[in-house]
Amino acid sequence: MSLRRRNFLKAGGALVIGFNLRSVLSAQEPAGRGETPGPPDPKQVDTWLAIHADNTATVYIGFAELGQGNSTALLQVAAEELDLEMSQIKTVRLDTNVTPNQGGTYSSASIQRGGPQLRTAAAEARFALLKLASEKLNTPVDRLTVSKGAVSVSGNAAQSVTYGALVGGELFQLPFTGSAPVKPVSEYKVVGKRVPRNDTPDKVSGKYVYMQHVRVPGMLHGRVVRPRGQSAYGAGAKVVNVDESSIRNIPGARLLRRGDFIGVVAENEWDAVRAAQQLKVTWDTTPTLPGSGALYDQMRSAKTTDRVVADRGDVAAAITQAAHVAAAKYRGPYQAHAPFGPNCALADVKADSALIMCSTQDVYGTRGGLARLLGMPVEKVRVQYYEGSGTYGHSCYDDVAQAATVLSQLAGKPVRLQFMRWDEHGWDNYGPAHVGEVRAAADRAGNIVAYEYEGWQHGWCGVETTAQLLGTPPAEFPAGAVMGVSALNCGGMYAIPNVRLITHQLPAKDYLKGGWLRSPLDLSFSFASEQTLDQLAYLLGMDPYEFRRRNIKDERWLGVLDAVAQAARWKPGRAASKLSDAKVVTGVGIGVGTHLASYGAAVGVIEVNKETGRVVAKHLYGAIDAGQVVNPAFVENQISGQLVQTASRMFKEEVTLSATNVTSLDWNSYPILRFEECPEVTGVVVQRLEQRSTGAGEEVMAAAAAAIGNAFFDATGVRMHEYPLTPKRVLAALQRG
């Protein structure tokens, strides 16, 4: 045991005050858990974990497993502090009656925010357990050691007692002060190790229960009926006429309607599917959208709310005096979350209470929205989490939960609502489109002296489609750091004396329904910013990696940059110096970027077919510094996924719209990357065990988007100013030269 820990115990009389055990009813679950509405008191150790008589522990976690492995990684954190084996520890499903409120599972927060909370709670519990063991074994605490949940006297393993024997099945009834010192990193046995994920065996065998699998007795199957593809956010969808006779030939199906919200329910799922497709509804088709062709022009000329994100030095003067100036305008499209399995929810609404099962990133946030919708106090609404398919941000999980709730209320029975593919694709909270205008300048020696970024985009929409169809007026999220120009990704990693960043916020109601999509707006920012800076390196005749090294002073940014260059065996040289007349040309590019914290760098090797315009990534390299990485294998898998998803978003993905509707409604009209186009990927984790953990689920994507843009220039000598790099767009750019 470390000295710090021993001192705490000697001084720590306060810790054991009130440590009275009381009997509980169940051997596995402490009494009362699950019976009262949460959130449970975060200031109680019992809220976070329970020790069972069989010397195992249950940890209560407020973060959702979304496929990233956090349900295993957070157990590693707790097992480490408690000195338990991974086989002795488990967690339970998120439930507003059971699990603590740690906020939503977004912004890569699980390990960053959740890790420290869980770690200190486990440390506190361990101290209490040691104190009890000390009395039991009649030995001072500093002479005790713990292994696999068994406390024994140092040098006398026979004198031993297990956690289970000490408190098994009892509550701690101990305040969580957060002051118990945690284990020093040098003593780690589980954190930092490549523990395999606990959910994989069930996921490959068909035993894993996804939300889409959940069934309850007496339930009906539901489907919603909406126009195929949303119109402008502010317009919602207006019913002109519903022809109920159009589904009369499906006797099992029942039409349910409240305002503009329309659904069908049936005992048989196929009846519900058929009825939803067959029901004749006339919708108001007044044009509300600019259409794909005019989108960016409308954005650029719209009346905006402007915000200065940063303004230091004198950008204009510095640019006038600089040796080299690069300036360009860039465009990034709306992109969809498009979870692989459309969202699903099951609601059981009774007269004075409701139970909703769904795939939300935030059970407590969703509970609040549902309570408002039902006009019930939050204590009467219980939300349980079941993993769906990967969500990558705010897909339609809240909307489907609300819609299922309305259907259940109207039907008077539990309703399982499965969104169809076109519901999910067509009514998503899309990652917003973006226009970025960048100017940057360098002196003769290669130092960046000035940087300016102006960005146009709208924010996130705060009212779900269901609520809107029921009459709630559209509203926006308050403008926040992650919805405007990013001071981090727009030049923030470089030491630049003169900087000006401006956000031009568009009114969301005139555009598509926006939401946070994995690494929100960052791909667009870096595609624009890092290409502009890359152009400066080109004008200087410098190697783009060397140029970045020269202008980055922060050692952690340099760390990831060097790590990725090394992994990719970067060959120094000026970009576009090996242009050829060949039909198929190859290019290599480098870039840096992140989301809110952590450090990302990427190298892309791409191939451009100049005759067909087809671009494929051959190899993408990504490096991340996320501070202390609890499980490097999980982060490598996250990097791998981020690189492939970035390739998909840079080459394929674009939500298209007509003047009336979104027209991206399935995998044909919204293509994503396939096996034959998939790059080889290499992920590098820059492990910094002594640093605070920061996010790792989205911090390489911006860098990869930049690397792809720069690789295209290296291959062709032409800058792409708009993505995705579709054949049509590539051919047009190559023709312009």
Added chain:
Amino acid sequence: MATQLKIRVNERQWTVAASPDTPLLYVLSNELLLQGPRFGCGLAQCGSCSVLVDGVERRSCVTPVSAVQGKSVTTLEGLPAWYAAQKKVSPPPALHPVQQAMIDEQAVQCGYCFNGMIIKASELLSKVPKPDEAQIRSAMNGHLCRCGAYPRVIKAIQRASQAMAEVTK
């Protein structure tokens, strides 16, 4: 109208009440409560609902239940036994080598697409025991993954191919 239909799923005979045009997926999910095949698009675009019908990968979301009468349907759950019967291994392993390889490669992220991935890869390896990478990519090209698990799925199929070759030796 619902009629009594006899279907063979995972080497067991079932009698289900369904209208003949009901997509097989809804019968497997709601009548047989199987969790392997799952809804993804309902349009045969993604491969989430894949099953084997007489050893051939089919999209159960667009296959009418009546079309599999007299045929043998294998889902993810029945894959180890299907493999054992093919390879004359007794008793059947707990997992098909492709399933085991997905664990060994830690290929899974959300895992929702893995039903289709495993079904399709099992079909491939039953026909082409030692596919090269281009053959794997080509065979798997109709199966989408949104998490970007493709590179590890390719590695897992290669690993499974080796493991199966060793069983045969």
